[in-house]
Amino acid sequence: MGKITEGIKQLIIINIILFIVPQYLNIDLTNILALHFPENEHFGIWQYVTSMFMHGSFSHILFNMYGLYAFGTPLEQIWGKNKFLFFYFSAGIGAGLIYTLVNYYQFNEALETLVNTGISKSEILELMNPSKMYSNENLQTMNQLYNTPAVGASGAVYGVLVAFGIYFKDAKLALLFFPVPIAAKYFIPIMILGDLFFGVTKYSIGNIAHFAHIGGAVVGFIIIWYWKKKQFKTS
Secondary structure: OOOOOHHHHHHHHHHHHHHHHHHHHOOOOHHHHOEOOOOOOOOOOOHHHHHHHOOOOHHHHHHHHHHHHHHHHHHHHHHOHHHHHHHHHHHHHHHHHHHHHHHHHHHHHHHHHHHOOOOOHHHHHHOOOOOOOOOOHHHHHHHHHHHOOEOOOHHHHHHHHHHHHHHOOOOEEEEOOEEEEEEHHHHHHHHHHHHHHHHHOOOOOOOOOHHHHHHHHHHHHHHHHHHHHHOOOOO
């Protein structure tokens, strides 16, 4: 990895500032900067960028910033700062968009089921309350999607992880709970398949935006594939 590169250093500094300062000043920026469901009153188009700099806990920001440093450093050394930052933000924004599309599909699927029972959409939306639990599974699903904002750089980091795996496919990687080194070309697809499994089932541990991870990985792969095909020069 070596010395931290300029672009990654700037990203980490901004992330740390936005994690520490609001806590120190006792300011909650969630409604402004976190990514909300499109029909939520707090939704703003800028949140596809700002949510990448928000984190829910110390462990959340620690793992994301370590991943950014560990896998992003060699990429910025190859590409240069501007190209790396373009890739990073593209993967992060793409992750947010795919995450929103999946949530919107799930929301409207549940909404259609309820509307078919004779309840109007406006009546259903009035029931969306972040502090309320519903016995009806469709209402509970909609309430969670509507009122749970997404934060974190994980989607962008997954894009970086995919790029690292393509450029350094034989590099050995390991997880804390599975400390056996595995080549990146096998390790990274396994991680993405794990996110896909947890995303489509109910076995997810914790409140993790698995489809944001998948979205970042997909967008990152598409960008690298395009760059390699067109043989873009590093800048």
